[in-house]
Amino acid sequence: MxxxxxxxxxxxxxxxxxxxxxxxxxxxxxxxxxxxxxxxxxxxxxxxxxxxxxxxxxxNLKYDTKDDDISHRHTLNIDSKQAIAKYAGSLIEENDFVFIDAGTTIYYMVDYITVKNVTFVTNAVEHAIKLSKKGFKVFVTGGEFKNTTEALVGNETVESIKKYNFTKGFFGANGITKKAHFTTPDVNEALTKKVAIERCLKNYILCDSSKFGKVSSVTFANLCEATIITDRIDNNDDIKKETNIVEVLNL
Missing domain, CATH: 1.10.10.10 (Winged helix-like DNA-binding domain superfamily/Winged helix DNA-binding domain)
Incomplete structure (x- = not known):
């Protein structure tokens, strides 16, 4: 050659x-x-x-080693996040027992849940409040409050999650690549996500296209462990071979 x-x-x-x-x-x-x-x-x-x-x-590979403040996240890629959230919300069914992670797209997902007989467990304070106002039964994990993401993390959080068996879990990710898989900046949040994913029958990662090609500090799950729900995915055929992907803008 x-x-x-x-x-x-x-x-x-x-x-x-x-x-x-x-x-x-x-x-x-x-x-x-x-x-x-x-x-x-x-x-x-x-x-x-x-x-x-x-x-x-x-x-073009970008490294993302810190969490943006949650108020800043709410200003980013809003249309894409709403489209992803709408599809994700439609996946929740009657009698589901669901874990939901912290994250703005998952926060928007709550608006699109149409069934009523669902129970939630979450480590996200603002998600718990929003779910409760909609009339859902909600369990909040214990743990240390992390100000930037408004999530509960730490050993108490992990031990709380270990006792549950979820039908579905919805998670966010800061980066997705074939080599590093699903990543996030904080080791405590990574451990929380990892343990929760292990307790779910079905897992979904909600992320817009900006997360592809980025690597964050800690891997919390392999690509094969979850279905990705995104707006679109360009030039990532290697990732498509490793996991199920739903591109909501192509539906």
């Missing part, structure tokens, strides 16, 4: 996968490790990719 052909192949792979290792490229392109490393160095100098230890990442 000629150098230019390898360059194009590497960039096409990164467009689909966001990150790749030297070892993976040697197998995919049937080239030596020294050749691949030389190619990555050249493409890095050309500004086509970002060379990292053991491989490369797309220049």
């Amino acid at each position: 000629l150098t230019e052909e390898r360059f194009n192949s590497i960039l096409k792979i990164l467009e689909e996968r966001n990150s790749i290792t030297v070892q993976e490229l040697t197998k995919l392109l049937n080239s030596s490790e020294s050749t691949i490393r030389r190619d990555l160095n050249s493409l890095h100098k050309m500004g086509k990719l970002k060379k990292v230890h053991g491989g490369a990442t797309s220049i």
Whole structure:
């Protein structure tokens, strides 16, 4: 394979996968490790990719290591979040026992729940208040109140969730990639999400398209563990192979 052909192949792979290792490229392109490393160095100098230890990442891959304040989140991508929330709300059925995570899209989802005989457990204070005002039975986990997301987190939260068996769970994520899967910035929130997902028969991740290609500090679930509900997903065929995805703008 000629150098230019390898360059194009590497960039096409990164467009689909966001990150790749030297070892993976040697197998995919049937080239030596020294050749691949030389190619990555050249493409890095050309500004086509970002060379990292053991491989490369797309220049479009973004790292998100902190939580935005919840008031700021309510101003972002509102139309997309509302469309996602409407579809997610339609999935809740009579007699469901549902866990709902903190997050603005899930907050909007409450507006679109039409059935009445549903019980909820949540670690999100504002969600609990909204659900209660709509007449639902709501259980709130214990735990430490986190100001930025208005979520309850910590050991008490986790132990509270462990005793339940949910029919469905709805969660947010700060980043989604094939390599890092579903990620969030805070280790305590990640643990809460992880434990809750393990207690649900069906899991749904609600996120708009801006979350794809981003990596946050802590992985809380693998792609295969949940269905993604999003507005749209572009150039992420690798993720589509790993999990079920509902694109609400294409329905």
